[in-house]
Amino acid sequence: MFSFPRGATIAGVSVTTLKAILTSIQRTNSFRSAIQLQSVAVSQCDYAVAIEAAIHAGLVDPDGAALTPLGYAVLGASGKARLPRDTALGLLRSLLEAAERCNAACDRIYEIEEIWLFGSLIRGADTVGDINLVICWAGRRGTTLKERDQRTIARFREIYPDAEWSEVWNMAEQLQDRDLFGEQRNSAYRVHAGIEMLIDVAEPCMKVFSLTDGIITAPVALDRHPKASTRKNAAGPRVTADDRDRLLALQPTPRPMPANWPCLTNGQWLPTARMFDLDPATSGFYHVARLFDHFHSGKRLNLLVFTHHDSHQLSERSLAALPGTFNGREAALIVTDHKNLVLQRGMDTGQYGTVIYNITLSDYGFGGKRSSALGAGEVAVYEDLIGYYLASLVYADTLSARTLDASIAMIHFFSAMPGNEAIEARMRYWANHLVKATPSDSRAAA
Structure with a gap:
């Protein structure tokens, strides 16, 4: 995982615009859908140029209209200012102390089994873009599923009386997030879903909290999670800060854009007022x-x-x-x-x-x-x-x-x-x- 400085561009296109078209391509597997995104500030041609930049940068597969591992990394990258290492360590300590309080609260019906840390913070970087975490929750021992559901619904209604109805598991996730991070999570924390992801990517990591030991005072950095062997093919190649630096320096060789970029799927050319950013006063x-x-x-x-x-x-x-x-x-x-x-x-x-x-x-x-x-x-x-x-x-x-x-x-x-x-x-x-x-x-x- 990596972060970009504010205002960063890849092949002349802002990372913000690239993220918009990557999000669309991820959902639709279609370049045309990305070109037709609705935005007051960005024309269809701007989005088409962004797709060109994404193809040159290796963020999307031009044949399958699908994100590559590098594309997913850019989509998930942070655009925030990087944190000094000491600040990040302080935030990590605050999180672990909150985890201890969660497990100690007798009225809670879930508990934290493990917290794993990975990313630039364990690699010794002077600054970090995010604090990358995997947090493993479980139902509190000695409680039944029915009991946990009933208590989750009652507590959620007490804290959020005006909230619309949602699934019980979603209520539990919101309550867990509130208990651990407070009413508003600090944007420096980047929580990844499921220990399986950490096993699949086989990234260097360390366990910093456990149900039995609480805060681990001398965590050991591992080359990969103990259950991981090699990086799974589905996880794609490892993306590093060197990949980010290459993207920021990218200057592709110009070439014509696809002749059908403003066309529908049947080939019909359909000009619109949003094709280009033109001055209405001219x-x-x-x-x-x-x-x-x-x-x-x-x-x-x-x-x-x-x-x-x-x-x-x-x-x-x-x-x-x-x-x-x-x-x-x-x-x-x-x-x-x-x-x-x-x-x-x-x-x-x-x-x-x-x-x-x-x-x-x-x-x-x-x-x-x-x-x-x-x-x-x-x-x-x-x-x-x-x-x-x-x-x-x-x-x-x-x-x-x-x-x-x-x-x-x-x-x-x-x-x-x-x-x-x-x-x-x-x-x-x-x-x-x-x-x-x-x-x-x-x-x-x-």
């Missing part, structure tokens, strides 16, 4: 808002983005499976009622903090269901929409590159779209509006 914001209104109120405005992973969706549209090169970053397929297009992007780093960014667009004529011919006005609408979609990718790609690598001073942009010059012109038009709408205190995206 003309750029006004023009983008008008396009959103037109998109959501129009008819036959389909724009879908596919990669080689989308074989089922492709077959539904009578399109052949895509080769592995269509990974969504270097290449992707754009499908519309106007035409199907191959999108290719690339980023190459040069000298003196420069990046060469290329984007090309070409017609894709291999099968697919085609609608009836569109009129000139409808074609113009689609060219405008495709242009905005491409501009949003360019904007997001450059914002991502400059976020992940703060050393980038200049991005040289090149585009080639033979036969699609009208789309290219609309892309540049919309990219200009997005830049104009960028708040002055934000990083410029182009």
Whole structure:
């Protein structure tokens, strides 16, 4: 377990934002759900960039949309100021004295069998982020389960008369926490559930309290819990302070973001006002808002983005499976009622903090269901929409590159779209509006 200093960033993204998307990914196993998190201060693009940082840092598995052991460590890491060792030892002593009082109280129907300490405090660190503990509670000897339940309910109602009904085990946990830590637990204490966790991770630890001995005055540091043999595979590799330092120094090589990051699971592109952090007072914001209104109120405005992973969706549209090169970053397929297009992007780093960014667009004529011919006005609408979609990718790609690598001073942009010059012109038009709408205190995206 480790902690981060206040305001810490990983690959240019705040640890606070990373924790938000890690929490979402842990619950849903979905990157799209994380991108669509509701926040006043964070745009969908910011969350998409945070996912890029998490992938670069090894916090999530990009294929399974699942947290890695390092991701779980960051999710559980503390952002508080580190405590001097003497202060932490004083807090530990206060806790152990409270444990003695709990066990000595004759009216309690539970008792503390053991308290184990692990983490930086037993490693001799001068400062610690948390006091990591495993506390083993048990029903008091000589009492029955029915008696314990009845007394737990009665005492809980006496202390919390206005509380809503909850399970008896939950009441017991709240009472135990109150008896040991007081009405409000000091945030320095980090209590981990169950001795099994300590056995599984096979971390260095020491028993500092027991039912029979009370406070252990000369605790012995062990390489691992006596019941542990080797670290269980499910626990993942051990995460150390060196991993934290590597994360804080991380500066990934820029690359294009997934072309389908603003799309639904069926590939449908769905632009919203929350895609970017744009200044409402600017003309750029006004023009983008008008396009959103037109998109959501129009008819036959389909724009879908596919990669080689989308074989089922492709077959539904009578399109052949895509080769592995269509990974969504270097290449992707754009499908519309106007035409199907191959999108290719690339980023190459040069000298003196420069990046060469290329984007090309070409017609894709291999099968697919085609609608009836569109009129000139409808074609113009689609060219405008495709242009905005491409501009949003360019904007997001450059914002991502400059976020992940703060050393980038200049991005040289090149585009080639033979036969699609009208789309290219609309892309540049919309990219200009997005830049104009960028708040002055934000990083410029182009």
